[in-house]
Amino acid sequence: MNKIVNSLTVIGLGLIGGSFALAVKNKFPNIRIYGVDQNPAHASKALEMNIIDEIKLTNDKEMLKSDVIILAIPVSAIQIVLSDLLSTISNETVVIDTGSTKGSICESVYQHPKRAQFVAAHPIAGTEYSGPEAAFPKLFEGKKNIICEFELCNDLAKKCATWLFETVGINNIFMDAENHDKHLAYVSHLSHISSFMLGLTVLNIEKDEKNILNLAGSGFASTVRLAKSSPEMWTPIFTQNKIHLSNALKEYILQLKAFEQELNSGNSKALSELMKKANEIKKVLD
């Protein structure tokens, strides 16, 4: 039974925000769900698709009294609105963000008088698609959710976040923001750069798209899939996680250069050894 949350606001009605709304609505149809999106087309679409019950503006008083407000907007936007949002809400409202970086977001409200009403979260879920049409209620089921600085939250915030993440079926991991950003640079953000730049390299050289279509197999499609991701979402993630990501990218380029050197000098044995080591990723993936 849900006794703590009667109204929910989702700010940002894309894949993540929309999927939260749908998952909550599926289990608790009586919870009133407000939706906010700076793109009126996204807001209308979300209403039309019954993802939300009502469109609200960012400064709507009723919306600001919701039991829970989920921020599912680009990380740069989270950092801009979070502090003001906390200042505007009552003592009974909890704000939960879902951004893919945590360091600078947490830092921006570290000294805020209402810091205890904020839960910094990062659900590791998503696809290369975006917008309300991409949302689906089972997106989070069985996935991992990283919560940072949970010790700074008050009991109400802890309760609401626990309820929300249990409702959508995601499993929580707790971590400090610095470590979150460092690990994610390697296991997520770097993959995106690798894929974006692979797509760009192939597009630059294969001026005739038919060649790519005809000659590329499922391996290329898999490796380049993330190159379809939204620049609006990823630019601020990369910028906010610049220091860790820059290290990760440097390491990646060094590995590629080591491979290049062995390739150019015809050292088959060394190439094979590098690939055998890389094969160990099987243990993690299978």
Add this chain to the structure above:
Amino acid sequence: MNKIVNSLTVIGLGLIGGSFALAVKNKFPNIRIYGVDQNPAHASKALEMNIIDEIKLTNDKEMLKSDVIILAIPVSAIQIVLSDLLSTISNETVVIDTGSTKGSICESVYQHPKRAQFVAAHPIAGTEYSGPEAAFPKLFEGKKNIICEFELCNDLAKKCATWLFETVGINNIFMDAENHDKHLAYVSHLSHISSFMLGLTVLNIEKDEKNILNLAGSGFASTVRLAKSSPEMWTPIFTQNKIHLSNALKEYILQLKAFEQELNSGNSKALSELMKKANEIKKVLD
């Protein structure tokens, strides 16, 4: 109806060779299928799984009289055995290779008296798995097959190859060997290096495998999938396609360095532009 092929030999009973045998057997159960593999365990497994009807040795006289011999072994091994194999077969046998490089294989038999009995092919199909257990009859259905130097084949070779590829459901594209190797360097071989080295970078930094397991999402899994591929298969492909691949890799590293520079100088607009360009890969993939 099949009137030209009564017996088929598959040399190399892995994913590709095994899938050819299974696809042919499915449609023409009366064709006798011989299997050759230097790994006795693979040969026995293929027999046990009814992928082949009989195990043969490489110098078996009956096997050498097969109507069609498919070479589905690493490209370095193809280059070693192809010329001798052509010298040993009768005038009625056709040899078809399936290697992922075509330049040096074609060159190695360009002046061979039986060159016309050889068809140089590359079915663009595969998974990251290997061995007879990975084989399945529908692997090739709807995929693309590149045939190089088809004009050098005699009528029998052309007929047998056309029959085989139609039987397994793959669509043929014709191209010269040089262009094949150049394009494949970009749309296939480079993806593998990108993925192998991404896997290695993450394994090197994330000494604790649990971190990767817990924090990596489906995006990482997709981008790093090819890092599970077989070094035995890919080392000779990379070595044989060294010149084109080295160019492709150089271009990729340049793109990554351009991204790194914009990241380090905090140029969000330039990062976004690079990603927007990469997004054009959607047109090809969707």
